[in-house]
Amino acid sequence: MRKLNGSIVVFILGLALLQQPPLVSSARSNQHGCRAADDLVQRAVERGSKGDADGAFKLLVEAVDGCPNHAVALGHLGYMFAIGGNMSSAKLFLQRSLTFDSSLMQAWINLGNVMKSEQEHLDETEGDWKTVWRMYRTAYRLSPRQVDITANMAGLYAMERSWEQAAWMSTQSMQIEFTEEAFCAMMKALDNICLWNHPLRDDKLLVKLLFERATASLLSPERSTKDKLCFNAGTAALVADLPPDLVLLIARAEMAIEHKKIVPMPSALHSFQLLRGKRLVVSYVSGHFANHPMMQMMQGMFVGHTKEKIEVKCFATTKSDGSSLRMLAERGCQTFVDVSSDDDERVAGKINRAGTHILVNLFGFLEKARNAIAAYRAAPVQINHRWCSTTGSPHIDFHVSDKITSPPDYRGFYSEFLAYMPNSYLVNSHRLAYANQKLSSASVKQDKTSKEAVVFASLNNLYKLDERLFATWMQVMRKIPSSMLVLLQGREGMRANARLAQYAERFGISKDRMITALPVKKEEHIARHSQFTLFLDTWKVSSHSTAVDSLWAGLPVVVLPHEKMQARVSAALLYVLGMVEFLARDVGDYMDIIQTFCANTTKQRVARDRLVRLLDQSPLFDTQTWIKDAERMHRMMWDVATRRRSDESARASKPFHLIVTARGQ
Template sequence: MSLQSAELLFRQGQYSAAQKVLLQLLKKGQHMAAANRLLGFIAGQTQDFPQAIERLRASLRYDPNSLESWYYLGMACQKSGQHRAAAEAFGALLQRQPNLFEAEHDLGLALLALGKAAEALAHFDRAVQLRPNAFEAHMNRGAACGKLRLHAQELQCYESALALQPAHPTLIENYGTALCQARRFADAAQLYDRTLREHPGDADYAFARGGLLYARAAIADWRDFDAQMALLREDIRAQRECIEPFALLILPSTPQEQLQVARLHAQRHYPMAAEPLHAPVRAEGERLRVGYISADFGRHATSFLVAEVFERHDRERFEVTAISLRQSDGSAMRERLERAFDRFVDAHELSDSETAQAIADLGIDILVDLGGYTIDARPSVLALRPAPLQLSYLCFPGTLGAPFIDYLVADPFLIPEAARADYSEKILYLPDAYQPNDSRRETATGPLSRADAGLPEGAFVFCNFNNGQKLTAAFFDIWLRLLARVEGSVLWLKGGTEAYERNLRERAAAHGIASERLVFAPWAEQSAHLQRLALADLCLDNLPYNAHTTASDALWAGLPLVSCVGQTFAGRVAGSLLGAAGFPQLATDSPAAYEALALALATDPPRLAALRAELAAARGHCALFDTATYTRHLEAGFAAAWERHRAQLPPEHIVVPRLGA
């Protein structure tokens, strides 16, 4: 038998027969480079990538200048998740054969997987120059620009790709996401609407329904909302991947629908590894190793809430590590966080497998995910099971529907016992609010008048600082009725896009409310925002997604907050916070009760003044802002979960008792 016969068998798909011939040749010491190379190709065809890598490396020892071997070695490494080795192989190929499109493009993919978006972009640039009509090069170049927050360039890349393949579903989805991230929500809505009209009922384009609802919500465009929601619910029931889990949280959905969407998302995008990476349980007596993984260690709402918890962890009992998934933003908060941990691991240039391996090598016992399905979070790292116990905490207000998440940190108000079945995780119940707070947060000082904030001096000021996409027509209309009934009042909102502000002003005018009675606030640093909150009279919450960080901000500033309690985790947070602050009476159980309470407070100045005084007095002693006790409760929950694990018991719901109870 000869090498030629093996090559013929390979081309005919007779891989077993070809392998036998090739192994005989190797045994005889013949055609060492070519035989190993062909064995590597066969292993790749049969998805045995470790064997492919071994054979191709053997081939290169005999023929280090084989372009084919370098290329297919890179491909095998890429498909097995060894992105660094893949980049090295493609780089070696380019040294031997510059200006090779496939090598430039695939090196870009490997670098992108390693978090090296700037280097990846340079290779995608060269790939596009070498082959201007290569669809995949334009699309992946767009992905690199997106990672670098180069939104204008990202959109140009996707538009070039659309000119080549205008109906490609993944491209349309990426383009819509990029339009939203560039805050071009109206354009995104048009894209999704056109996609739904051009591909009616096609499951490959089901994502456009959720995208349309999200993009329209972000600009307060509530046309045809009920009909679109009914169609979205049909898609959810049919197990179509029609919306991102986080986007569903802002829509009027049920806990059961959120669980169904999250489970489907986890199954399709983050399959759990068959074997965990983590080591066996360690010996007793060592400190419990807790790792927090996040892309938001910096100027972000999550960090503003939890920074003091990291600082207050009991270092005699806990060793605390940060795994950062994003490059430093250079902020004062980032510097504070880097000091707060025993170890701060910068993983933004590590692949998912490398990050997971680093976590396993550190011997992390409990890995706490602060991202969920939010921007730049990496559930794929947790899917590799790098730690014995893995928890979801704080940032994603709902279930992840993922088998690799053991616990969800919550409280009894957020998830009543009867609602546990709506969550794939076991619940780790803290005794007060699940949300931490930073009792060391700073409020700006100095003179600040209503005129400085664009507010009329003598008006009653209602406010809401939630992101615009959380607003619904039903609650905005309640606010308009309050404006109509409280003479001289204004509504102070977080500013948004031009379309968002225009649509709200037009809706107000249609209800007989002058547009100037809506005041839009620009972005401000946290300390300045906390100071300006004191200028308002009453904070109005909304459903289906309550105020979370913004609720704590209001209560810290002594600003009364009226909320309405919903069914979902995201719709119950403000009620949880009000209870922990000592003001459960401000969490109403229906929109009608919510409207009545807001009106009563706005038209009874002595009652409102007394409430403000009570809030100010409570700040120093209420559970919501007692970060030291909160941290002890959280640690007790970690310890209880770990003890179950050490006893080889499966995760189970844990109720942490209040200290001193």
């Protein structure tokens, strides 16, 4: 809605009314004023419904002037301040309204909305979400069939990733009346809990809504907020199975909204000098210097850089979790800075003053992302690494990938220019950190091949599953009666797993053939792959670190790559490793590979023996070679940046993709 344009006199009068103490005998002393206020409120509502916000505002102020304790008038004024963007005044008026009448359901909703908007600008440890919930739940008790409150609660459940609750509440809301907020919350929730056959699911409507909202936000970011996108860019990339051009559009829109008030640093503040023995200063910024998959995979990289060529600086946007991985990062980076208490602009300033030549953004749209830091242009070269989709940001120059994960024909799916690593872009530290798991599980695997049971595993987060993939698995299991399927427990407990077991029964697969694996420590997780026959990869989002774990444990992975980057990562792992016989061309081929492999125990043994040998020979698990390739990539990026800065003809030429070839090529 548009901002209010009421006169300053009316505005000050409205604020002054808040300072008046409640009148103990207002009903008797000012009965005429309060009767007149009822009429004024009614006229204000009529004016507002016709689009006359200024007229409505003046009538409401007049109503409160005549009857200072008129709860409805105060509540309407609070709402008008809220839609005008004056949240502090809105909060005061709504609180005063509820002081005089605590049964006003709409005032509870609006106060909850105002406080929710306040929390969204705070760090998650500082926000008072309990109070927001108290407002919404009070409104819900007053009127459980009111669409505004049910839609708001569904959205809040989704924001907190309470997906089962979000699905339930959004369904209740949609049954009352369709709202976009409830629909968006529902569609997010359904894929997260594998509720694919929900009667209100509508994928075509979702695509239409996402396109319209993203387009509008991209054209007018100053009039939009991220919650208006329906799906954020992370959900669009990882949870929903959306077309890649739509994923790019949503990422661009989210970045436009986030960057709308940011003024990038002038290039004069950038360091273009190579100091201290011509070393490049490469700064990594992340919220996952902790016991997190990022550090589990990248722990050897920070300590392994060539100190004579690269000066590594790490900026942590979250406080220490006390884990050994956090301590490893603090020791491994030549400079480690905790910036968790700084806002984005201060973090960018610290990165810039550190003399950073290349800023490596390890956020993407993962949890704890702070992409606005890069928008301040803290360094002359800024790259996206690890996030498996485009950032949509004009402030990220290069996206690190490889030729299998991001084929050149698909470069139009990225806002950044591509920087191709010679092997997989996905670094791992398994030789350094998990050597024992590789040896023990490879040896145990040899003893398992004589057993008759076929045990499939797909230890991915359940949001990566989809209905077509699951149906394919069930068809394979029907053809192999001795087979079982092990899936990871859902993030909210066993409800999603129970739902999948029910789906399986529709295909004639009994529940006892559906096994749930509980979360365990990383070392135990890798070692338990010794119990499985074959790892089944997912399609809309392929395995990343999970596929690396499986391969390292000597367990083959069957992969069907799709179009988007996030659906091709495991394909690149197999290609680099040299196990391309497990790469499927289509669904039929995917099923044939699985069935042929499981039908022949000799083939299983030969494949595992070969896989174990390749683990030592392939560059996939050679972290030090990966680091050398990354350092050559960083130097190429820097040479391009400095040449474009000093050479006018180079500056006028169009930027280009970078290809880092393997050594010796």
